Amino acid sequence: MTAPATTPQTESKQPTLIDMLRNIITSQEGVLFIIMVIAVLFLATRTDKFLTVDNLLNQGRLLTEVGLVAVPMTFIIITGGIDLSVGSIFGLTAIVLGIAWQDMGMALPVAIVFAILVGTFAGFMNGWFIVKVGVPPLIMTLATLALYRGLAQGLSEGASVRGYPDWFYELGQGEFLGVPSQLWLLLIAVIIAGILLSRTTLGRTLYAIGNNEVAARFSGLQVNRYLLFIYTFSGFMSALAGYIFVSRVSTTRSDMGTGLELDVIAAVVLGGSSIFGGTGSIPGTIIGVVLIQLLKNGLSLTGVTGDATIVVIGSVLIFAILVNTFIQGRKAA
């Protein structure tokens, strides 16, 4: 177009295949994906233990918990909120599961359901205070970060629970069709969440809230209902991840999931979600989760120490965000 004042043109010209390809590559997710490919190729030249099917599948097993929690976190960050209590809900669920089974005498399947309900309720409490009382999400979930962790520690009295029956470990340690069992769960969660976010009224409402909550309310969108849902959903997914973690590591301790929130938020933000809300996607988040896990694994396989690994991951985070800011900025100009 030459001037904005010509006759209204409702149809832009049909994009060519090359245009579409360029759009995909220069999108937030595309750029990140390319960075990931480069990182993988680089790590593969350093050690032959890295790029093997076995190792990659095992990494898939390890990243499932972060991935599951990152899904609702993406929703929440898109609305401009945050949930810092996910690690504590994760730990609380683990403890409740162990205690309900061992000390309260519940049958294990009942204890699993009970523990996940407790975690879900913990998330609901976050949402309720945020929506009904108007506590800012950062403050509310910072408070419950401490509260839920404290509960977990009080309940466990420092003791750990172990000795679960064999079937219990199937989800965390078993395989289905040659792929770690829990990875299937993550896959399903990611597909459903991706569709919800990009195709449904839920997704549209979340983006609207993140960009302009007032206008969303003034348009008759049920802002409170959706906010309550996503914080509750976050509680549920953290609980589910907690259960999978117990199943994977065969034991229950009260400090499980400490610092999980930071790994999750890092992955989501790396995946292109703006911490101010309004942008973000599930594919981006998943690439973020995978990239961080592969870097951790690849670096440790090449013999880099733990401390140095953190430094590298931090640098990659900053680098990826810089590159993306630069590219998206140029596209907008």
Added chain:
Amino acid sequence: MAETILELNDIHKRFPGVHALRGVQFDMVPGEVHALLGENGAGKSTLIKIISGVHKPDEGVMRLNGQPVRFNNPREAQQQGIATIYQELGLYPQLTVAENIFMGHAPKTAFGPFQRIDWQEMSRRAQELLAELNIYDLDVDQQIGKLNVGNRQRVEIAKALSLDARILIMDEPTAALTESDVERLFGIVRLLRERGVAIIYISHRLQEVFELADRVTVLRDGQYVDTQPIADVTEQSLITMMVGRTIDNLFPKKEPKIGEVVLEVRNLVREPHTRDVSFQVRSGEIVGMAGLVGSGRSETAQVIFGVYPAQSGDVFIDGKKTHIKHPAQAVEQGIAYVPEDRGTQGLVREMSIRENTSMAVLRNIAQGTFIKRRKEVEMARDAINQLGIRAYSVNQVANKLSGGNQQKVVVSKWLASEPRVLIIDEPTRGIDVGAKSEIHRLMSELAVEHGIAILMISSELPEILGMSDRVLVMRQGRIVGEFSREEANQEVVGTAMMSDEVHELPEGVE
């Protein structure tokens, strides 16, 4: 005439996809108020951004006192004596009047190698500066955040003078001011003109232009139209120059077909802004709601719409009592509300026309929870065609549209909900003349052809008088006057808005 202080010739500026300025010329002499007019998107903002150093021109020369200049940033322009007072005020609310005036160039005293701010000197000079503007009622130690908009603006002008501005750019300075603040502002502008300051004045209010300006330059679609002494133009000729066609009627009102009562409000209360409000709006009727800023009109509309639920009182639609606690319920009842503040309440500006248009009816165009994309695109396309929204695609981000087109997007969102009642709050605020008359025509059509009951809140009396079938006047949370179209005129409505005397109680008030 005195010597030219500023001269721009054949200025071109291109942004990706837009040729914003196409060979514009402009000149200023000292001691002149030069009005810059044009519709939104005509290039006024781009031109003043070039003058104030925010943008660099792609082609063309700018001369200051005869010397060619080229500013790399706003600071360089400031140092050359060009100051800008923007629509969004650029002051620090936590700091005092004096601190704001001297931000960045505070008087200092040296103490060995250290410098410290000389607070006493700063206060004294701030007082002097304000006194030069005949301002004696401002405490220089007052925090800016505690001042009203009019006073903040006076501080900003003082700040510009502290930088020794020879050219002052005022972009819509009266947009947010009350009547008395506008008068004081005009006083200051005249004072500055006498002192030889050249003032570039941008406003949508033509009255002000006639009251203040010496010359006027009109831009249209990025092109220079003409510069004329104010004495040689009329309101009509200016509008024609701005729009490029003759607008014969700013208020295209059709013969109304008034039917049954659709909206009835009875004894609605929500303290402190809505105190026992009762009125009716009939099908096909446009009811204008006049009142001063703060009289409770928007707040009452928001109570009806469920943003802030009522404490007591009832709202009836088609004679049936409603229980609205949330905007979603209002939408279900067929109420639509086009809010006053387009940017924060009406639009999600970061989202596309398509996404905004469908926002109020998202559930209706979804199958289960899945949004039917094709249907949504169709709806947005219809809106663009029906309302004449100037956009190149349904996926264009709302932020990139002009004010008038943004307003049309908000209206289209609510038309999509097929409302029985349309509450439209300040329908044409900040919109240029051409789009104004289009919005008015649309309202008229909606009432007459679709039988929608329209409640129009407006602070512009000509709009109230031109469009309404009936006029309600609100003051201090109450309805204090009701006039038929025939009875209503500037004087009676204006008096009802201001005075303490209650005129004629509307029906339904015990």
